Amino acid sequence: MAFPIVPSKTAMLFFDTLNVYLHPRDEAARAAVEASGVIPAMERINRACRETGIAIFYAQADHRPDLRDFHPHIVDRGHGPAGAEPILTKPPAAVSGSWEAEIIPELAPRPEDYIIKKHRWSTFYQTHFELSLRTAGIDTIMMAGGSTEVGVASTAYSARDRDFNLIILRDACRSSHAGVDDFFAERIWPVFARVMTVDQAIGMIQKG
Numbered sequence: 146m147a148f149p150i151v152p153s154k155t156a157m158l159f160f161d162t163l164n165v166y167l168h169p170r171d172e173a174a175r176a177a178v179e180a181s182g183v184i185p186a187m188e189r190i191n192r193a194c195r196e197t198g199i200a201i202f203y204a205q206a207d208h209r210p211d212l213r214d215f216h217p218h219i220v221d222r223g224h225g226p227a228g229a230e231p232i233l234t235k236p237p238a239a240v241s242g243s244w245e246a247e248i249i250p251e252l253a254p255r256p257e258d259y260i261i262k263k264h265r266w267s268t269f270y271q272t273h274f275e276l277s278l279r280t281a282g283i284d285t286i287m288m289a290g291g292s293t294e295v296g297v298a299s300t301a302y303s304a305r306d307r308d309f310n311l312i313i314l315r316d317a318c319r320s321s322h323a324g325v326d327d328f329f330a331e332r333i334w335p336v337f338a339r340v341m342t343v344d345q346a347i348g349m350i351q352k353g
Contacts, residue, residue, distance in 0.1 A: 148339075149353040150312070150346065156283045157194045160204045160268065160290030160297050162187065162252050165238045165245035167291075177321070186317040186343045187289050188251050193347045200259065200281055202274070203248055204290070204300065207262035210240045214264055266299035275307060285310040287346060289317035294325050301338065311338035314346060 167184060169175050178184070194201055208214055217233040224235075239246035254260055261274045268274045278286070286309050290297055297318055304311055315330040334340045341349075 150285070150287075150349045151353060152194075152197045152199045152350065154283055155285045155287060155312075156200045156202055156278060156281070157190065157287045158202045158204060158268065158289070158300070159187065159191075159248070159252055160288060160300060161206055161292075162203065162249055162290050163206065163239055163245065164247050164249055167249050174321075178319070181319055183291075183317060183319045184249070184251055186314070190287070190289060190314060190317060190343045190346060191252055193350055194287075197350050197353075199287075199350070200283065201254075202259040202261060202268075202277070203252075203254055204261045204263050204268040204274075204296065205248060206237060206239050206246060207264060208237045208240045208246075210242065212236050212240070266296045267303045268296070268300040269303040269307065278309070283309075285312065287312040287314060289314045289343075291319040291321075292325075293318045293320040293329050294322070298329065298333075301334070305337045312346060313338050313340050314343050315340055316342045 167178055169178065191201070193199075215236050217235075219231050220234055221227065221231055223232060248254060259277050261268055261272050261277075263270065263272050265271070286304050288297055288301060288311065297313075301311055301313065311334075313330070313334045315326065315334075318326060320326050330340050
């Protein structure tokens, strides 16, 4: 392989793999997550990384319960349907210490893992993420999580500008909006990253 996945130089980043997004209380939303197969895909890559010594990072949204660290933005739509007039974005769905903000039990962190508490979309913004990657000698980041067009995209662009190699696991990333995942996987990510399925990545890790 011209560009193998080298475990000692690779990090696995699970972005906002939180209860609020992957185990939503709304029955229809929960059924949609289950139908997507994203959680089993995440579990497979998690096991493969642990078996081969790939460092595991979790980007975890972290907002004050009183929301004094949240700033609304004026937008056309936000995460809801488009309206006739611009609106202010709503507060985050998960706050520090809540069940909603916990990492799902299927991907439960271990003591040796890295938990990156973040306050904005990008995992790099005002966190120790880059420092931890550099001190560990990591030059490649594999990414999974959601939302694809929000935090995954923001972190991916930030990683590219910091000269990290990227691998986007397309079947382990999820948007709640139809067509978004395919659009990014086929039109956006290939410009500055490698795009592969979880099983393709596992095959490369095992060969390496």
